[in-house]
Amino acid sequence: MTDKTDKIISDYINGRTQAKIKAIESRYLYRVKQDNLGIRTAYKGTAEPEGNTLNKERMEEDKELIGLRRTLELLGALYNTLTISERKIIELKYKGYNGFTWYRVAMELENAGIDIPIKRAKRIYFSFKEDVARVL
Numbered sequence: 001m002t003d004k005t006d007k008i009i010s011d012y013i014n015g016r017t018q019a020k021i022k023a024i025e026s027r028y029l030y031r032v033k034q035d036n037l038g039i040r041t042a043y044k045g046t047a048e049p050e051g052n053t054l055n056k057e058r059m060e061e062d063k064e065l066i067g068l069r070r071t072l073e074l075l076g077a078l079y080n081t082l083t084i085s086e087r088k089i090i091e092l093k094y095k096g097y098n099g100f101t102w103y104r105v106a107m108e109l110e111n112a113g114i115d116i117p118i119k120r121a122k123r124i125y126f127s128f129k130e131d132v133a134r135v136l
Helices: 004-013 016-029 048-060 063-080 084-093 102-111 118-135
Strands: none
Touching: 004 016, 004 063, 004 084, 004 118, 016 048, 016 063, 063 118, 084 102, 084 118, 102 118
């Protein structure tokens, strides 16, 4: 059973947050002009450089984009404080859409040469999740 915190962390670990940010930015920066029959029919009344500036201003005011950037910044700060083995635990637990089971996480850690019991791995995972929930 995943909650909102799990979804946010999973999106960050798997790169979906960065992809959402890029999609929103490209929506504003690379607008395609409608062109009917090769004739420029819809004139907005602004010059192209001015229109680009207006699009950039709209992009900076987009609430969803601001929220995603804030989430990315906060999660990056928390994630970078973890040790390499702790990062590996978090990555494995959130890998893909549903993540790995704890036994699979333990097996992958053992294959990587990291000797951490499942109980300690769960403690690291839940403490990171609590930190993220507190910050967000």
